[in-house]
Amino acid sequence: MKETPTLAIVVPCYKEEAVLHETHRRLSTLLDNLVSGKRISPESYILYVNDGSTDQTWPIIKDLYQNTSYACGLNLAGNVGHQNALFAGLEAVIERCDIAVSIDADLQDDINVIPEMIDRYQEGYDIVYGVRKERKTDTFFKRNTALAFYRLMKAMGVKSVYNHADYRLMSQRAVRQLCRFRERNLYLRGMVPLIGYRTACVYYNRDKRFAGESKYPLRKMLNFAIDGITSFSVKPVRMIFWIGCIFILIALCVTAWTLRAYFYHNTVPGWSSLMISLWFVGGIILVALGIVGEYIGKIYIEVKDRPRYNEEELLLR
Structure with a gap:
């Protein structure tokens, strides 16, 4: 393991103009602290993946790239969905990083556990899952439907980590193995456990979204659940x-x-x-x-x- 690995933070974005400046400020501060503490390389960066947004998301990403540190951007030609956008970001950084962290643009997931993720990587873990301690910030409906979904996935024989979404750290070789999966119906929460390398978990409390609105209404959550079940279980x-x-x-x-x-x-x-x-x-x-x-x-x-x-x-x- 490198003492100061190059970190790439992959952030899929869809209509996130309300949050991007604050997101970049927080992530940049985190990277500054990690670089000054010699935990990661100064060549570390943040890749914002624009998933065909129709608002000012991409112009904001270009402005951050031109006028701030760390910011990079990938603009997709159309809206391909969260999982495909995240996969595109991972494929884009695979040759330019030692470790990659994926996180949503709203930063409801606690970025302060990223140093702990890096510690687990230095201990020899290739995949480190960010796992929520509880779901107090969710509505009663979302909390209970999520619980039912995880139980259903387990009953269907799908490998998944309870209360884990797409907030995780992966080593370069783990990302490389993930990119070998060629299916088009992506369910990364089920695909990553199939890689088989050593894994660890870090636990955190999830915050409320500080701006904008959720990009996962009930319809998308149902489609996501169907994809997860039918892509991994017969x-x-x-x-x-x-x-x-x-x-x-x-x-x-x-x-x-x-x-x-x-x-x-x-x-x-x-x-x-x-x-x-x-x-x-x-x-x-x-x-x-x-x-x-x-x-x-x-x-x-x-x-x-x-x-x-x-x-x-x-x-x-």
Whole structure:
């Protein structure tokens, strides 16, 4: 391990004009302290990745690059989503850093644990996860849905770190291994644990967003959860198979009962039960088709092998 590694902080940005100046001020102060304490190299920097923002995010990044220390920028040609933007930033810094820290632009994640992350790296850990101690700053709905999501992911057999988002430190070789993953449906929280190198966790309390608004409304959170499950687990498909087996057994039992009633002349018109059965089985079939369709859709996207993103402009020092 280098005594003074070059640190790259990768910050994906989407419509973050309200927070960028404060974000850069805080991160620059942190880097100044780390450089003066000889914890990192003076060549360390911050890469802001503009994910196709339609506000002043990119002009602000260019201004920071021209007039302040540490700031670099990567402008993507269109909006490709948080995970792809983060992946683009990691690919851009892989040859120009020894360690990379990814963090969201709102700085709700505590940057003061980055020195502790660097300590864990110096101890030989290639991946250091930033993990929230608690979720007091979240709403009741978000707190409980997040808990349910992590439990569901664990039940589906997906490797993930509870209460960890995308705030982490990775060594250069860990980033290099991550970039070997070629899938287009990215779920980095599930991909990083698959790398297999030594990992550690640092714990922190999350702050409220100091400006702007969340870029993860309910719709995006649901899509993110579906991507996470269907990209890493085939258990939903297996569940369909077992549900189908159960319904076959039920159908055989109902058939036997119906034949018995018919031969004993004990049949009674059962319109209600028939309709309930039809609707219930029909619903199960539609759900099953939807789950299978989700996987087929993922295969469709993967086989086209389209690029994850397109770089429009890269500003590095």
